[in-house]
Amino acid sequence: MNHDPLTSPDTCAVHGGVDNYQFRPVVPPIYATSTFSFESAAQGEALFAGKHEGYIYSRLGNPTVGALEKCVAELERGHKAFACSSGMAAIQTTLFALLEAGDHLICSEAVYGSTSTLIESIMGNLGIESTFVDTSDLNTVRRAMRPNTKVVYVETPGNPTLVITDIQGISEVAHEGGAQVVVDNTFMSPILQQPLLCGADIVVHSMTKFLNGHADVVAGAIIVKDEVMYAQFRKVLNQLGGVLGPFEAFLVHRGIKTLAIRMERHCESAIKVALFLADHPAVEWVRYPGLKSHPQYELGRKQMSGAGGLISFGLRGELVAGREMMNALRLCTLAVSLGGVETLIQHPATMTHASMGRESRKRAQITDGLVRLSVGIENVDEIIADLAQALDKASQPTPTAKAMKAHPAPRTECVGSKLL
Ligand SMILES: *Cc1c(COP(=O)(O)O)cnc(C)c1O
16 A cells, blocks of 8 residues: 555545555556466465465455455445445345344335345345334334344435434444444445444445446445454355456446545535425425435534435425426436436336335335435536426426326325425
8 A cells, every 4th residue: 555544535535455566557457367376285275274365266355356345445444345246245245244043133214125125025034133213213223122133224314215314323322232333325425424433333335326436337345344344244255255346346446536526526416406406396395415404404414524416306296297207307317226427317116115015115204206316427507407397397287197186195295395
């Protein structure tokens, strides 16, 4: 390492994990190899016994992947990191490393749809109990703690309602009860939030999103605090096998170099878009951590250094109007995923969170009218102009929208409809 590991995240993002390679390349090369030859039988034996540092086989470690892992560990102020084949592989590896049959887990209600399904269905079938609670309410978390609670799993801001959990507060509650705290930091990236510094024990990422940032890779990461935990997780990942390949690792590491400036732009543009939406007559409510109307606005200011690029909102015409608006967009792309340079829009109830089922969505306050917007780095005036023309189209009441207005369905409104 040729820089102080505690340099600013902006500098870590550019120099992190770039080390001494043969021929001194400025960028770590792609080691496209599944296996590494031993100098001698004795060296092979020493490598397997852990007496020698070095590479054996790419599921157990690869230099290109290792460079990315170092960079991500530095960014999150962790001890070491693992790059995984997807965010879900990172989450699955983490849960398998920390839990066994008979254990109990507490999870945020507002989490990524597949995380919720993994915990409820797959982990549940393996005998791991779970309770989903509103983790923004520490008393609820305290009440949900049981003697066998081993993990408190938090996503903050939560997907897609953007509810914020107090990481320091929840870490204290969990640690009192002997549980460890896992934070999914995908929505913020380590530029805007560093959960380990707030007391969390493990951070996971879908690097598919902001870290890579260019919507061309699926990847995940786990960041741990100490060597004991590293060894425990290494064993599990080696056997489960959800590792990242060197080509993807190269792309993610390349993407991270612009992470700090991309996050700055995402934040700058998203607040402008959020203010535009909040002011628009067709928009019923807007949820963005940078708006004072966000219920945990103050907490967000305390633990996040920016409000991020994600906005949730609902239209007055509910789902029908939301669909019309999404279909009328020209610049903003109708697609799931988030955190890329391009602005993406999607409908959680029928897309990312469809697999959760209606009951779980209701519990997590994901209403049918909720639309999720990931603000990209395009010219913000052009993003707003596109939304404006689409909203104008959607607010022309069509026969269905008119019928819905005449007989409005009873609403279980989740988010403050009071705007800025
Ligand atoms: C996308 C996402 C995941 C899952 O990551 P994949 O890379 O798609 O497997 C997990 N958590 C959050 C918050 C996400 O946005």
